[in-house]
Amino acid sequence: MKKNQLLNSELSYLVATLGHTDEITVCDAGLPIPETTQRIDLALTHGVPGFIETTRTLLAEMQIEGVIIAEEFREVSPILHAALLDLLESEEQQSGKTVSRTYVSHEEFKVRSGESRAIVRTGECTPYANVIFQAGVVF
Template sequence: MKKSALLNAKLSHCIASLGHFDEVTICDAGLPIPIQVERIDLALTHGVPGFLETVKVVLSEMHITGVIVAEEMKLVSPKLHEALLAIIKTYQAVEVTYVSHDAFKAKTFNSKAIVRTGECTPYANVIFQSGVVF
């Protein structure tokens, strides 16, 4: 059994398979997921698992070079937005890029995988761009 925090086999394999600038999306329960992108569905029920706890576990295993978030998150879910930024800063100092929600949804087509949580807070979505550790 793995010793680190991430136990989900599909998600662990996805992160281990990432190359530089590959993208992984973590989303709420309602974000549409393109059929051609791998879906890693963690959603169990409303709020389980939560968006932020999923972000923490992913960032404990993944080196990132960039973050993409919908602009709407700042306005509609400001507490979640601030908590997300605080978590990201805990792991790495990277630039956050803001796009419209429509542009965000279009960008998910480029993700290697989309991780669906049980989060029901509006705009609880983030795209992490993979970095390299050397």
């Protein structure tokens, strides 16, 4: 059995097979997911698992170099947006690397998320609680 935090086999496999600059989207329960993009559906019920809980677990396994966030997230859901920024700051401190932040419109975000290797659907029901992680390298 795995010793690390991430136990979901699909998500663990995805992280293990990422290359530099590959992208993974973590989304709320409502983001549309194109049929052409792999869906890893973790949602059980409203709020379970949550966006921050899922993001924290993913970041424990994945090296990132950038994120893409919808502008609406910071405007409509500032508390959860601030919690995401706190996680990113912790990631920067732990890795010693800067994580770039790019903001786009929600419409642009939806198009861009369809280009991800996979979209991880959480049970989060906070509006615009979505992020695209760009894989970095550990060296």
